[in-house]
Amino acid sequence: MALLSVVLPSYNEEAMIPVTAQTLRQVLSGAGIQYELVFVDDGSRDKTWKEIKTAHEEDPQVHGVRFSRNFGKESAIFAGLANAAGDCVAVMDCDLQHPPETLVEMYHQWEKGFEVVEGVKRSRGRESGAHRKSAGMFYSIMSKAVNADMSRASDFKLLDRKAVDVILEMPEKQAFFRAQSAWIGFQSAQVEFDVQERKAGHSKWNTRSLTKYAFSNIADYSDMPLQMITGVGLTLFVITLIMAAVLIVRLIIGCPATAVMGSVLIEMFIGAVLMIALGIIGYYLARIYREVQARPRYIIATKI
Ligand code: UDP
Ligand code: MG
16 A cells, blocks of 8 residues: 655644644544654754654654754755655645645545645635735746746645655755746646644744745746846946937037936946846855755754
């Protein structure tokens, strides 16, 4: 019989571990699915690891990997994939915002032969207008970059062993799981779900971390910002030519003061654009530097 591994990245989730472990046990054994749970404690500062150990004592199908410090959700997902034994591996949040019933549906899709089963958000849950807008912009850039609709994508996925092995073999260290699983291709299916309310604990994201996350993932899959620089440069070049022509005409007809002020403004503008351009190049350069350093994505302190 096939084994399903469920990878659960967990950061400060002491309240959720017992609930999630028990819920998944009920739902999966109820559906007659042979499973293992792989909790990845991403350097939690609360009793998450203790709860994982307790869950393991209650159910030997519960496994745990504990990081030496917080490495972030992407690293936790990757470590979970690397430590999963299943014929297929699912990734889901451990706060039950990804409904376990959907997991069963995804498993059945896998049984039908789909190798990448993506959990797709039917609704995005409660979000502010500004959040929705910036998320929309981010996903439209990402969708272009990986050539697949990412607007409703989530980290809730089930992958066949083949797809897992391909992802594990990809050498990049700063990967974005959500895009990676679309980028690798394979026979894929989508299963819709409604994002649930978090049952306990709180979200680890804020505007700053989300913005950082967005930029880092765009840089991973798209070089659009670098190409944008060329576009802006060309536009500025044309504008400068026009302004130069205007300036000459103005000098001839005799109103030098306004012309001088205008040219100072243009210089400042060009200066600012150049700095931004250098910043974008620097951002990619820093990422290349980090890849070249090839530091591990995570460091494991303990395993059960
Ligand atoms: N998470 C993690 N490492 C982190 C931040 C979050 O493993 O540094 C886990 C977290 O425990 C949860 C999942 O990633 O299982 C999603 O996080 P969260 O619920 O905070 O995000 P949201 O659902 O609000 O987008
Ligand atoms: Mg959550």
